[in-house]
Amino acid sequence: MPPTQGPILYLAPFQGITDAIYRTSFNRYFGGLDAAFTPYISGTGTEKVSKNKLIDVLPEVNQAIRTIPQILSKDADEMLLLSKSLAALGYSEVNWNMGCPFSRVARKQRGSGMLPYPELVRQILDKLYQEGMPLGLSVKMRTGYNGHEDILAMIDVLNDFPLTEVIVHPRTGKQLYKGEASETAFSAIVDKVKSPLAWNGDIFSVEKFRELQDKFPSIQRWMIGRGALINPVLPLMISHPDAAKSIDWRKALSGFLQDIYLETYYRNEGRTAVVSRMKSLWVYLRESFENPTEAFRVIRKTRTPEEYLEAEMKVIADAELKLFY
Ligand SMILES: Cc1cc2nc3c(=O)[nH]c(=O)nc-3n(C[C@H](O)[C@H](O)[C@H](O)COP(=O)(O)O)c2cc1C
Incomplete structure (x- = not known):
């Protein structure tokens, strides 16, 4: 199925689930997506990226769909080294995880644990861009760690850098998956983000997608996670409803x-x-x-x-x- 002409649809990353095998098979049997983000790569260090860490992003196992590797780190040197390895593999973009809510990650100021620290993020971004970041950088983030307000100061920082995209899942880290993705929290930033903005969260049906589309008409990019894992035909139902109907x-x-x-x-x-x-x-x-x-x-x-x-x-x-x- 060719890329969609309407909304741009992404498959969200799920550590332990949406590896290259999953992404390839998904595209073979269901499709409807424009790109897939890989589960995060972490702990690559600053010396040499081991082959093992790159196994899921090798081009030969990622031919089926445009793939964007994701990194979880708060170390600019580590991010630069991994970005160079990814560039050597032919990638043009990497995504930075600022959303992981799990405490073993967040308590070390990584993932959503970075969200209360905009100056830390500024230092990292300054270093990346000063030292020749070889790839386009996008960010996937929650709206905050303890409260949604974290994102406001963070957006001021992110707006100072040429990010290729900002994907926002409007829950706090503390919330994990409880409650609903907050349309109010997303509304607060929808006109403030300079880079292209994407919505992520709770798209479980075509109806929910249309509702969000009506609510946020400026948003072109949508990331689907659990909704696609539950019903893998959902992205196609959104992007190519007729093709979806012909799927058994x-x-x-x-x-x-x-x-x-x-x-x-x-x-x-x-x-x-x-x-x-x-x-x-x-x-x-x-x-x-x-x-x-x-x-x-x-x-x-x-x-x-x-x-x-x-x-x-x-x-x-x-x-x-x-x-x-
Ligand atoms: C088991 C599990 C693993 C996840 N792994 C990642 C990951 O590696 N990187 C990431 O950015 N998000 C990860 N997420 C978050 C999802 O990508 C997504 O942002 C979240 O489920 C909200 O979207 P949804 O409501 O459409 O599912 C994970 C979520 C779960 C439940």
Whole structure:
């Protein structure tokens, strides 16, 4: 499916889920996206980026869709070194994670833990641009750590730099995933950000997307996370509704999962690893079914690949789907 002409749609990054295998299979069976952001790369250091850290961003496994690597760091030297490695791989853009809410990350002033510290961010950006940042830089952020107001001072800093894009998920770090993405918090910054601005958060249906589009008519870029993990046809339903109607959901889901299964299996991660990976996808996929608890119960109790495959086939063939159209 060619890139959309209407809204620009991104797949949000999910550590442990949306790796290159997932992104490629997603595009093969569902599509509807303009680009996908990778789960964050971190801990690359300032000496030499190990090959292992780049495994998910190697161009040869990212041919299916425009891919934007993401970095989690508060060290300008580390960011510069990783950016150089990514530039050498052919990338033109890197995304900076200023949104991760988990306390092991945030308490070290990384991810959403940076949001109360605009001057720290200014120092990092100053250094990046003074020392020849080789890539376009975009930012993915929450609206604050303790409170939404953090973003106001942060936007003043970000506006001083030529960022390629700012993606905002209007929840605070403290909130984790509780409550709703705040349209009020987003409204407070929608006209203040100089770089192109993208919305991220709670797009679970076409209706919700249209509602947000009506509310924020200046926004062209939209990042979809859990909504796409639950119903992988959602981006296509938004960008190409007619094409989405011709997709046989159960068949596409089956092919999508089979590809992920086989790729994971052949990466020699072992029989247990393949089962636990597949189960982790069902944490989201189960919400596509009328009875998510029952669908997941069947999947969750499996131990071996054989048991898992049988359960997957049964759920996909028999379980009642929620109405998507
Ligand atoms: C398990 C999990 C892993 C995530 N990993 C990342 C990540 O690596 N980088 C990132 O920027 N966001 C990450 N996120 C956040 C999502 O990309 C997204 O911003 C969030 O789910 C809100 O969007 P949604 O409401 O459309 O799901 C993660 C979220 C979850 C639940």
